[in-house]
Amino acid sequence: MSPFAVNISDQEIADLAAYYAYLPRLPAYHPERQLPRPRIVIYGAPLRGIAPCGACHGSLDNKIGSPWLEGQSEAYMKEQLQAFASGKRTNDINQQMRNVARAMTPQEIDEAAAYYASQPPEIVKATY
Numbered sequence: 001m002s003p004f005a006v007n008i009s010d011q012e013i014a015d016l017a018a019y020y021a022y023l024p025r026l027p028a029y030h031p032e033r034q035l036p037r038p039r040i041v042i043y044g045a046p047l048r049g050i051a052p053c054g055a056c057h058g059s060l061d062n063k064i065g066s067p068w069l070e071g072q073s074e075a076y077m078k079e080q081l082q083a084f085a086s087g088k089r090t091n092d093i094n095q096q097m098r099n100v101a102r103a104m105t106p107q108e109i110d111e112a113a114a115y116y117a118s119q120p121p122e123i124v125k126a127t128y
Contacts, residue, residue, distance in 0.1 A: 034118040034119070035114060035115050035118040036115075037115055038108070038111035038112060038115055040052075040053070040104065040108040040111060040112055041053045041054065041111075041112055041115055041116075042054075045103065045104075045108075048103040049099060049100070049103055050100050050103050050104060051100070053069065053112060053116075056096075057069045069116035069119075070116055070119040070120065071116075071117070071119060071120040072116055072117060073117060074113045074114055074116075074117035075113075077112070077113035077116060077117065078109055078110065078113045081101045081104065081109045081112070081113065082101070082109065084097045084098045084100070084101035084102075085098070085101035085102045085104070085109075
């Protein structure tokens, strides 16, 4: 976001904040699992410095600052994890995702991406 935010005024920031605060919140979606949760998603890999995915990427209504993963494209998630692992993606504060992704095996990346892609978010009709 910083390339977009660098040139906006304080008033524009306040206007954007007011707009997004006005929008209805999307509820968390807890579908029946279509794929079993992989170990890396449930437990992480503490000996390799990998926290469970849900520790940061929990449901939409109970996390701060991390995107929800349910319903994201499997190919997109794989690509982003690989970009973090290689250092091509660097927008993570304190390099937390780069450190996690570097420690994940290709199989763990595939399993996590497939699992989250199989968990589609609920489509909510906004009422304005």
